[in-house]
Amino acid sequence: MNSASFAMATDDRTLIHDDDDRTLLMPAPGGQPTLVMPRPAASRVGRPSAGVELQRLVAGINPLLGAASVLLALVAQLRATTSHADPLALRRQLLERVAEFEALAGANGVPRPQVTAARYLLCSFLDETIAGTPWGAGGAWAERNLLQEFHEERWGGDKAFELLERLGEDPKINADLLELFYVCLALGFEGRYHGRPDGRARLDAIAARVLEVVRPAGAQHASRTLAVQWQGVATRGHRDRTAMPLWVLCSVAAGLLLGLFLWLNARLDEQARPVFRQIHAVPAALRVERTQAAAQPRLAPLLRDDVAQRRVELREEALRSLLTLPADTLFAAGSARVLPAQQALLARIAQALNAQPGQIVVIGHTDDAPVASLQFPSNWHLSRERAQAVMAALVQHGVRSDRLRAEGRAEVEPLAPNASPAQRALNRRIEIELRPPRP
Template sequence: MAPPAAISDFLGGGLNALVQAASPLLLLAVQLRNSVSQPDAAHLREQVIAQVRQFESTAQAAGIAAQTITAARYVLCSTLDESVMNTPWGQQSGWAAKTLLVVFHGESYGGEKFFIILDRLCADFSKHIDLIELMYICLALGFGGRYQIEADGRAKLADIQEELYRRIKAQRPPAAEELAPHWKGIEDRRNPLVRHVPLWVILAAGACLLLGAFLYFFTRLNELSSPVSAQVAQIGLKTAVPPDDAQRRQAQPKVERKSLKQLLAPEEQAGALTVDEKPDGSALVRLNAAAMFASGGTEVADQQIPMLHAITAALNQVPGRVVVVGHTDDQPVHSLRFKDNYALSAERAKSVLQILGQGIDNSGRLESSGAGSSQPIALPPDLPANRARNRRVEILYSPED
């Protein structure tokens, strides 16, 4: 079912092409945030993944740059993941084990990087205004990221949103200077109290009221329907429901393959790496960055290259998506080449990816990303022993469906 005209106008009319392409996901983020239960989170995840891929296709068809689409996808995945994890059912759903960020970017948490990306975009505001508008809307619809856990986080978020709105309004021509003109009342008729409320609060409240009304009436109409079917209808998917396991087994013969953990058993037994494998076949291969790179460097040590070749050979036997993610410790980078730990970790991930790509049968399945110090595995992160563990490279493998 398509959203009502008021909702479509609210997100589509007068806004940039990137926001228009993202509008179904923005609607879904608020819907998820307000939901109280979800009987089939795994199926929901698959449907949301399909929606994210549809966003990519729509944005590409609109002529939006690939780099902008990738950044927007990161922003949307962070927002959707947070919406789920803030629900009463989110923590018990298993969503955290395979978030959208893990699926698309090889990262488990975007609450820190979201604002790092925003800061970088604001350095050239006019060039990146379309993406900044999208991030502004995510904030207005409730995304909090790292500020959710800070004592004065609400006040900081309010300041960020007010500043973004002021700068966006200054950039846009008069005919389209408002991001969402239908949200805003007539100024002269406003209650005096409203004039002291930040504009982002009014915008977010208006969005939630409109979406809440839509979801209430839609739920009432479908209260006797299957919860899964209702979920599919609400997000407006046009894709067919995937066949169940029995149908899939009948449709195609099962090919017995060794798992990635089995294929890399010699390297794991030698202590060169560790493999954490999940029941669904996905796996995380963890490498020690201290052994792979010199301090502050990005060139892979010669003695580590045979191990990477062994990983390449193993990956050639297990079809699926591969994301190489670099991680650093919490010590700031002091280098003219790298502005921060994110840049250093991203470059290290690229170095590993390049070596893997030399022998991989299909290089299109490889991606890389840098997480900086945002995802420590050893806490507290400022202890020397824990810093050594947190400096690492991870290879995330997701099997083909």
């Protein structure tokens, strides 16, 4: 961390930055806090009312997400690349985009400490993404990355989650930052948990907790407001024979609250969907090049029969091998549980992957038909859960977990227009990408 002195604040929960705007957090007295995200129902003095919170949840995309959409879009594009012709030029472009993010967020009224915190998170995420590519693991990028340019730190994997701990201490004040952090987790940010045996499970638990905080807060506040003094004051010696039984009132209240939660859930997904689509709509000037080299056989020898029977499609290139499996054969409709009949196929795929070195990315795709349920609020959740289910099956069949990563892309990368049932089925798929180490 930069050695510059911290500016003191009356509230230790406030994000602090130093005079040159590089230092991110002021540690709490007595050491670092543990990751305890408080329940939204916990009352704090000075917090917005339930009505204000409800308006915030459904009014639209928060200004940090809007300002960060281009940078978030680059994550998905950069991760999919196997080479880049000019990493130094890309770094200059990214530095400009980060500066544009700061200016836009500031113009949208985001306080400077929150802009600085968001910048730290975004730089850490972009650096982690580029470090995971064959062309970004060394060379000029490794010598000076984005985090060094803005914060004089080489790696933000630990401090980013310390930031999350601090944000969780006051989720209403930090709601926009928490939503941005959730999007980064959903897009694959791992930080300190990268490569850990329990890393995926820990990240899933953290993401679920953050989502629990930022989504249903309005519903829980409404629940508390509706419950105040519902029964009234009984008159001494008089029994109200016209009152409905308690279980009826509880059932009605539960139904109303469930309806409110589902409505909030749908509205939040409706407002977030454009951001996720923007993630894959990168300006042409920032698109990175893909290598179109001759294919090298890696997985084909062990999967020849499955490819011939069209149980799986295989495309092998010089710097990657891509397996594509129809989601309709792997899962029941609307489910993320792998069908037992497909375990044998996944076992053969695991055997082929174990015969080759390199990192493996499991990617879930859906069609554009909306899905909305308590289990899967959106296609993004469904595609990610399906990718994680396939990843878990590969681990069960012997693939090391530190080689694997799961991503959900929803409907944003279709193979065909969603104009017919056959085309929709083509777009519902699981891709398994093997990225061997570069020679």
